[in-house]
Amino acid sequence: MVGNQSHETAATGISGGVALKDARTTTAHSAELMRLINGYQVSQALHVAATLGVADHLKDGPQPSDALAQACSAHPASLYRLLRALAAIGVFHEAEGRRFSLTPFGTCLTDDALGSRRDYARWIGTPGMWQSWGNLLHGVLTGEGVTRFTCGVDAWTYRDQHPEERALFDAAMTALSRTEAQAVTEAYDFGRFGCIVDVGGGEGYLLKAILLACPEARGILFDQPQVTATAAGVFASAGLAQRCQVAAGDFFQAVPGAGDAYIMKSVLHDWGECEATEILRSCRRAMPATAMLLAIERVVGPPNQDPSGNSFDLNMLVQYGASERTAQEFQALLNSSGFDLVEVIPTHSPLSIIVGRPAPAA
Template sequence: MVDNQSREMAATDPSAELVRLINGYQISQALHVAATLGVADHLKDGSQPSDTLARACSAHPASLYRLLRALAAVGVFHEAEGRRFSLTPLGTCLTGDALGSRLDYARWVGTPGMWQSWGNLLHGIRTGEGAAGFTCAVEAWTYRDQHPEERAVFDAAMTALSRAEARAVTEAYDFGHFGCTVDVGGGEGHLLKAILLACPDARGILFDQPQVAVTAEGVFASAGLTQRCQVAAGNFFQAVPGAGDAYIMKAVLHDWDEGDATEILRSCRRVMPATATLLAIERVVGPPNQDPSGKSFDLNMLVQYGALERTAQEFQVLLNSSGFDLVGVIPTYSPLSIIVGRPAPAA
């Protein structure tokens, strides 16, 4: 039995702490399995013995108990006498209907395309190429199109993230003074929907690829926004809709390297009035020795797409090379910040 003094010594032992970090992948996979089995949803009505959970989840009883006790040890579940388990605040976020649910994100992290690509991080570091393309023999978007079951998990995870991020963005920035907001690469439209609901006099244009845009139409219709929002389809490397007072892009630029990101921004610049505002909503990588989450997400962009998260200085360089001046960076309570730009005066 390990006493408290031994635990305290282990907590201050650099070697022991490094082992904890090395083994972090084990917790990721354990969370993926618990999410895939739906364990947390089976605990919403109260604690249950692990054997009862095993029957509900179609799992091997002894093995499920070992999974649950490991996750209880890191605070996801709580184990009581008789091998009974209940939800903690962390575990509640693994339920499907929780505010800020991470159920689908945990399911996505362990899917073969994601998990195996991270196993080839070394290739990405050595070459600068996306590890997903090396792993799957096609780039990540094509792979998901070829594996619809994984695409469905990915889409669900991104939708859950978008809903939470939309609240954070609309609380951090006043969109009410824009008559028309164009959402470039706006996906299913959750951010633009939140903006229009918060600003009853505003109009919007959602712009994305045809197969995505058709989904957005249903999102706006269900919110009663059809009359105030137009859905347009196309390729943002070629052209984007004109006549906007604001052009927003959430989690678009980080999917692309400098050359492609510049082309997307220039597409916007060509149609933007001199008085329009650019709002790029992205993670901003923090200063040295800080922001582990942002820097881990940056590695994920390398693994998935050969792309990157950027520092504030890198955003300034990117905007300047695309015909914009950087006005400022506004943080939100989510990991995202709002990078504000305006068209630079013609030379």
């Protein structure tokens, strides 16, 4: 009996130890899940800090929270609570006397930092963006763009109706373009092309970077009139006025012809399959048989990977009822639009270069 009792006691001890370990693991997973659930709180805290320009006030050195509150016209005690919360996740650093300084993360919230995220943080908390994300359930249930459901109009029209939010959106996209343009020009040799047509190129920051890197190339920037209004100044300030033409129009109807390369950065992900196909077919009609197509987009990775790409994919559902795509989906899209997929080239940014050429006529 003694031996049996000892055996049972030992077995119970082992079982109890396993159960305790499992409980601790479950608790840790539960805590991590709670952190993810509360991620919206971090987004809003960063939005508020960026809107107030807190990081810019810290560029010259540490400041006490009361001085920051005065500079930001904020309630002192409440601003301290915001800064304390952001310091706890590494955006700022709190020292004795409630003095705050920038960390490497916080530096990226300043207006002039390389890879600045300030304008993006300001934009994501605007009513059109924030309220639409609050209705994500509608998009998942219906497959429809959530902004239209939330605001009554599509995202483009909403921003046209709210110029203050449009300005923040444009600033956020321009900041992204500045970071991404360098990655794209480093990943691909654009110098092989004589004339490069940038379809939907916005204010022209990518095309400017390409032309500066390729002194023999010429460019044509093509977008809607209200978008290209400031582009001429961008090229003139870079000494490129004689090498780049700015043209306005509707890429669903027609794009400039006779280019050697047609580039589109972050255009196709704004549209569903039918619209994206029409844009590509419009390019195909304008392109010589020897021209190349270069679609610069996020490429969603394999299952259980690429959290950033998949989050941006949900953002496309929310804003436009559109999507990011996998490499296989890009191949199918190009094939249905009259192109052959040549290769997919990653860059050191989240974007890849999807290279296509006109398919031979059947």
